[in-house]
Amino acid sequence: MxxxxxxxxxxxxxxxxxxxxxxxxxxxxxxxxxxxxxxxxxxxxxxxxxxxxxxxxASGPTDDEIFAREREWRDRELLRSDGVVARHRDQVEVGEATTLTGVQYKSLQSYRSQLRNWPEQKEFPILSSRPIAPDWLAAQIE
Incomplete structure (x- = not known):
């Protein structure tokens, strides 16, 4: 053979x-x-x-692919929290009781600020350096 x-x-x-x-x-x-x-x-x-x-x-993803993947993750996180921010602002505007406390709202805005700034950080795009969402956020989105 x-x-x-x-x-x-x-x-x-x-x-x-x-x-x-x-x-x-x-x-x-x-x-x-x-x-x-x-x-x-x-x-x-x-x-x-x-x-x-x-x-x-075997080769892993290129640096450009990793940067793009992490930017996409960041963008999804910002979009995911947009509704929570909008709901809170609407509730404040019409004088309703808010779903979030003032502390929660500030921590959410801090998280969103960290997300926006993350690509400029020296640790970007290391997964372990991703900004961490407030632990209560997932319950607010679902």
Whole structure:
């Protein structure tokens, strides 16, 4: 039995199983076939410069993707709390009893200020440095 790899399809082939193979298929060892195509690897398989398969190391998101993801999170948090702020302001304006205490409202506005300023902080976009919402906020939103 012989084993082959095609850079065009990035696929492995066995002559006993595959009657048709891509025209660029090159023979590879059984060991290479087993190590790259039958067991989990840390990365992906792709063609090397010589057309033979190699492991391409797994890469995480780019810095730009991480920054964008964290800005999107920040924007969602601001939007999520917009309704709580609007409700409180409306209640104050019409003289109704407010859902939030004065202390809660100030802590909410402080949180929102931290969210707006977070992308300019040196810790941005480290997850552990995200501003922390007041623990009561989730109950107000649901």
């Amino acid at each position: 012989k084993y082959f790899y095609s850079a065009k399809t990035n696929g492995a082939y066995i002559d006993a199983l595959n009657t048709v193979m891509p025209d660029d298929a090159v023979e590879i060892s059984k060991k290479t076939y087993v190590n790259l195509f039958t067991v989990p690897i840390n990365g992906t398989v792709g063609p090397g410069k010589d057309g033979l398969p190699i492991v391409i190391a």
